Amino acid sequence: QVQLVESGGGLVQAGGSLRLSCAASGRSFSTYGMGWFRQAPGKEREFVAAISWRGLSTSYADSVKGRFTISRDNAKNTVYLQMNSLKPEDTAVYYCAARGGLGAVARTVNEYEYWGQGTQVTVSS
Numbered sequence: 001q002v003q004l005v006e007s008g009g010g011l012v013q014a015g016g017s018l019r020l021s022c023a024a025s026g027r028s029f030s031t032y033g034m035g036w037f038r039q040a041p042g043k044e045r046e047f048v049a050a051i052s053w054r055g056l057s058t059s060y061a062d063s064v065k066g067r068f069t070i071s072r073d074n075a076k077n078t079v080y081l082q083m084n085s086l087k088p089e090d091t092a093v094y095y096c097a098a099r100g101g102l103g104a105v106a107r108t109v110n111e112y113e114y115w116g117q118g119t120q121v122t123v124s125s
Contacts, residue, residue: 002026002114004096009119012086016123020081022096022116030054030074032114033099033106036081038092038121045095049081050105059105064090086123093118 008020020036035050049070050059058070067086072079079096097112106112 002029002032002098004098004114004116006094006096006116006119009094009121011122011124014086014088014123014125016086017082017084018086018121020083020094020096020119020121022079022081024077024079024098026077028100029077029098031100031102033101033103034070034072034079035097035099035106035112036070036079037095037097037109038090039095039118040092043092045109047107047109048094050107051079052105053102057105059107083121086121088123088125090121091123092121094121 003025005023036048037045038048039045051070055072067084069082095118096116098114099112
């Protein structure tokens with residue numbers, strides 16, 4: 001069982017930066033693949049970024065590639081999402097997710113077992 005708590009969201013102007021954090025409970029964090037997803041009002045939850053259990057592999061949605069960076073610190077049971085050059089279309093609730101197993105990074109909602117409660121990111125123009 002893994003519990004996830006996101007933090008770091010807020011209001012930022014276009015072009016600004018935010019860093020989201022996701023703190024995980026449980027002793028097996030280092031064996032979980034982690035992902036970030038987002039959901040804007042009236043839209044489906046969509047993939048943003050993912051990182052493998054050791055942090056050796058990452059994957060990004062095309063819309064954030066080159067602007068966002070996912071990383072993890074297994075000693076701190078935390079995964080991060082550094083978001084730079086933010087755009088108004090990045091406005092959404094951002095969710096952290098975890099999946100067990102040592103496989104490749106996952107990009108779909110259904111592949112993740114555990115979810116945080118979400119943190120709001122609002123980018124003003």
